[in-house]
Amino acid sequence: MSSILTAVAVICAINTALAILLLIAEALIVDTGECRITINGEKELTVNGGRSLLATLKDEQIFIPSACGGRGSCGLCKVAVREGAGPLLPTETPWLTPEERKAGIRLSCQVKVRRDLSIKIPDELFSVRQYSTKVEDITDLTHDIKQVTLKLLDPPEINFKAGQFIQIEVPPYALTDEPVYRAYSISSDPAEKDRIELEIRYVPNGICTTYVHKRLKAGDTVTLNGPYGEFGLSDSDSEIICIAGGSGMAPIKSVLLEMARAANPRRCRYFFGARSGRDLFLADLMRSLEKKLPNFSFIPALSSPQPEDRWDGETGMVTEVVGRHVKDASRAEAYLCGSPLMIDACVKLLREKGMPEDKIFYDKFA
Amino acid sequence: MKQSVEYNIIQDNMRPGAITRDGMLGHDRRNLRDIIEADDAEVHRLGLTHTSVAARMRDLRDAGREGLGETVTVLERFDVRVDSARGKLPCPFRHEGLFEKEFVEVLNRGNGARTTFTALNIHMIEGHGFYEGLGSPFRLDPARLARALGLFHET
Numbered sequence: 351m352s353s354i355l356t357a358v359a360v361i362c363a364i365n366t367a368l369a370i371l372l373l374i375a376e377a378l379i380v381d382t383g384e385c386r387i388t389i390n391g392e393k394e395l396t397v398n399g400g401r402s403l404l405a406t407l408k409d410e411q412i413f414i415p416s417a418c419g420g421r422g423s424c425g426l427c428k429v430a431v432r433e434g435a436g437p438l439l440p441t442e443t444p445w446l447t448p449e450e451r452k453a454g455i456r457l458s459c460q461v462k463v464r465r466d467l468s469i470k471i472p473d474e475l476f477s478v479r480q481y482s483t484k485v486e487d488i489t490d491l492t493h494d495i496k497q498v499t500l501k502l503l504d505p506p507e508i509n510f511k512a513g514q515f516i517q518i519e520v521p522p523y524a525l526t527d528e529p530v531y532r533a534y535s536i537s538s539d540p541a542e543k544d545r546i547e548l549e550i551r552y553v554p555n556g557i558c559t560t561y562v563h564k565r566l567k568a569g570d571t572v573t574l575n576g577p578y579g580e581f582g583l584s585d586s587d588s589e590i591i592c593i594a595g596g597s598g599m600a601p602i603k604s605v606l607l608e609m610a611r612a613a614n615p616r617r618c619r620y621f622f623g624a625r626s627g628r629d630l631f632l633a634d635l636m637r638s639l640e641k642k643l644p645n646f647s648f649i650p651a652l653s654s655p656q657p658e659d660r661w662d663g664e665t666g667m668v669t670e671v672v673g674r675h676v677k678d679a680s681r682a683e684a685y686l687c688g689s690p691l692m693i694d695a696c697v698k699l700l701r702e703k704g705m706p707e708d709k710i711f712y713d714k715f716a
Numbered sequence: 717m718k719q720s721v722e723y724n725i726i727q728d729n730m731r732p733g734a735i736t737r738d739g740m741l742g743h744d745r746r747n748l749r750d751i752i753e754a755d756d757a758e759v760h761r762l763g764l765t766h767t768s769v770a771a772r773m774r775d776l777r778d779a780g781r782e783g784l785g786e787t788v789t790v791l792e793r794f795d796v797r798v799d800s801a802r803g804k805l806p807c808p809f810r811h812e813g814l815f816e817k818e819f820v821e822v823l824n825r826g827n828g829a830r831t832t833f834t835a836l837n838i839h840m841i842e843g844h845g846f847y848e849g850l851g852s853p854f855r856l857d858p859a860r861l862a863r864a865l866g867l868f869h870e871t
Contacts, residue, residue, distance in 0.1 A: 444804065
């Protein structure tokens with residue numbers, strides 16, 4: 351018996367020694383000391399090495415969009431690394447096309463800062479800032495979509511283009527023991543610089559959506575960064591076809607509010623898909639925009655209207671309704687926002703209607 | 717029960733931060749093989765197979781996709797909504813390919829049971845009989861899952 355106990359004790363001691371050795375090695379090897387990051391050949395940062403490029407840049411107030419919190423599972427945080435990144439990792443390869451690999455594109459969450467780096471990022475990311483905000487209002491738009499109004503505190507104003515998105519920081523709570531970031535389109539008018547509105551749909555088990563729907567309340571502070579994205583109205587005279595579903599309403603609403611303020615004369619049809627009356631929201635606002643914009647029409651479509659809805663509008667999937675209304679899309683351009691399934695179906699339909707692929711703009715949620 | 721080195725590597729892939737933020741094991745301290753064997757026994761006790769469970773999940777997912785992100789009624793008794801988050805996930809069992817972060821919400825209106833699963837869940841059940849560990853955010857208890865899928869004949 352004593353020999354067994356001795357053997358167990360010896361094994362435990364060896365394991366402990368090995369663990370300590372690993373910790374010491376990590377401290378000595380992984381912490382690579384000071385490194386320089388040269389950005390776009392101009393800006394130079396001196397940082398402590400050892401962390402991911404994404405996290406290191408965030409500490410320097412340079413925010414690269416990322417939807418998975420640096421786990422390498424969203425493929426969003428791409429940057430061009432000219433020097434110092436080391437070999438491509440297996441976790442990056444599924445996200446990169448052969449052209450991107452050739453151009454030195456990497457996932458910034460997977461690249462560790464271990465030596466001096468030279469990187470290239472879009473200039474517009476330099477205008478991305480972190481904002482401290484206060485929840486001014488939370489309104490139920492439907493049974494599973496909330497509108498959150500955030501008053502900007504520091505800095506007190508944000509400049510964004512209609513269609514862009516921000517990232518909310520969710521603090522540690524029951525579903526997460528570390529801060530996580532999630533992206534949401536801004537739904538308010540860009541002219542309103544001291545506050546922004548977001549429309550957030552509840553997702554079961556979703557870390558951010560659960561936080562917003564179950565915990566967040568008026569008066570709470572929220573940290574966000576942004577703005578990001580290139581989705582937005584083109585500078586042309588073409589007819590506009592907007593198609594959205596669910597919280598895909600958000601960027602389209604921002605675009606329409608801006609059009610109304612500018613009295614934009616372009617013809618615009620907005621198809622919005624919902625299941626039944628309880629899933630339809632902001633219809634009154636859209637009707638008021640019809641009065642401000644003589645060439646704008648709002649066409650909501652319910653796929654399964656209920657008797658209590660007393661619905662006399664369009665019925666069917668939003669793609670069916672678009673198909674009935676749009677005969678020739680060859681001279682129009684489209685703005686789509688919603689689930690990937692909806693986007694894919696709409697792109698296919700619009701292509702069949704003659705719309706060139708480069709005239710179809712979308713903000714896919716995935 | 718002891719498990720192979722191969723299973724140890726797979727179990728490492730399931731820990732928090734390896735593939736998903738929260739991992740796939742929850743607070744379950746059992747070996748992966750023990751987790752799989754316990755669920756396998758439960759599935760058999762219910763008179764089901766992993767293939768039949770996965771087939772119903774896939775059928776509901778495929779029918780739910782017709783809703784283009786909105787809820788649709790399937791087989792007159794299931795409310796199904798299919799949506800996606802940005803990104804893709806690899807199989808922790810080291811199969812080739814990546815799975816869309818597609819999630820499927822199902823409400824069985826006949827008995828009020830609900831479940832939410834992902835494309836990766838369907839694959840892991842069908843290919844590996846893995847329903848995730850106890851306490852994992854996407855743990856699919858076989859009996860509850862079967863009830864939500866209408867596969868469990870309630871007495």
